[in-house]
Amino acid sequence: MSMKHEITDGLNEEYYQINPDILGSFNKFRPPLNLYRFDENVARIIPYYKVGGRLSNEQIEELAELTKEGIIFVSRDDHPVYVKHISYQLDLVLVDKNLKEREIGDIFTQALTRRCKEFFEQPVPIVFDKLWTDMMVLTEYLFNDIHRSRALARRLNKEYSLETHAVNTGFFGLALYGAMRKRDFEEGGVKRKMFDRMTAGLFLHDLGMTKVPSFILQKSKPLTGEERAKVNQHPMLGYQMLAKLDLKYPEVEECVVGHHERVTGNGYPQKKSGDTMGYFGKLCGLADSFCAMTSKRPFRGDPMTAEEAANKLLMDKGYDPTMTGMLRKLVTDLKLK
Incomplete structure (x- = not known):
């Protein structure tokens, strides 16, 4: 995935970018794990979506675009949830280059x-x-x-x-x-x-x-x-x-x-x-x-x-x-x- 934003080195130790194909495999309105966004103004990862919430149609479109830009992340603390999800759609490991x-x-x-x-x-x-x-x-x-x-x-x-x-x-x-x-x-x-x-x-x-x-x-x-x-x-x-x-x-x-x-x-x-x-x-x-x-x-x-x-x-x-x-x-x- 080509990056359009300057991402701070070292973030991949705590977070990894989510691939658009992986995002597309989630429940559209209620993703199964927390999502984070990279804010280039402060060069930090900030919360974007919390499990239990519900995305609006506008947020769904925005999330898809931000994911394509490479600035939506998943916390490695949520790795067990991520593992369980992808294990049911195993071919997704072949497209996620951030794992x-x-x-x-x-x-x-x-x-x-x-x-x-x-x-x-x-x-x-x-x-x-x-x-x-x-x-x-x-x-x-x-x-x-x-x-x-x-x-x-x-x-x-x-x-x-x-x-x-x-x-x-x-x-x-x-x-x-x-x-x-x-x-x-x-x-x-x-x-x-x-x-x-x-x-x-x-x-x-x-x-x-x-x-x-x-x-x-x-x-x-x-x-x-x-x-x-x-x-x-x-x-x-x-x-x-x-x-x-x-x-x-x-x-x-x-x-x-x-x-x-x-x-x-x-x-x-x-x-x-x-x-x-x-x-x-x-x-x-x-x-x-x-x-x-x-x-x-x-x-x-x-x-x-x-x-x-x-x-x-x-x-x-x-x-x-x-x-x-x-x-x-x-x-x-x-x-x-």
Whole structure:
């Protein structure tokens, strides 16, 4: 947005300009958060609208014009309200250039966690379409600058649920992939469709868990042999569900079916090993394990720290050594706790 007024340096630490597209997404008469105007006469931000009030038709027109001029602001204190609003219209993050990466990370986290929860509760095409739309906003955001995935990887939720684990694995898997393929992104060697499908696979890898009885998933004691057998069916259950969602892509299938396979051949369900395992299955399996080890789960003790989990995976021969080495480096670089 071109600026027509001289804005004092440092205001972006407390306020950020609101984009006309964002403003247009608000209730026209009753915006959901306080708005501020830059007064060039005193070079200060002053209140313009307070939540609970109602704008007149004249004020609506004036507000639209002032927003185009770049002098309407939102307080960063109202960031939680802003996050919630945009998380329901996620594509707006692509047009608002005033948000910081960590703020965009908050928006993606809230939006995708909610979408995943809705879908896992009702895994049917009409609900999946909404999740797919939001995942494609994420891939659009990251494909233009894969380095942004690092901010998302810093937002892993320590409390386990099917939806938080999906988002954790998606975010961390994308950051890990970005670290390993950094040069390919820079040289244009990563294909967008492949990236889209891999992203879907990372988020949907535990799709089959929706068919496992909830009492097993929520059990606080160790699983019985029979219960463990039901859990171990989830990769193939997920594979069967992909056809109904029209997601029969290799990248998605590898994540869903292969995330519990191991290089040593000791995994499941197909006992694949070494080069017979697909790249995306290896990637997803590593991200899945790391996120599981660092989250609090009902049937386990205290979660590991990121460093402890990375070190343990580095020593585990069941994972690709190149990937575990990069995971260890990523944990160190991001200073994950």
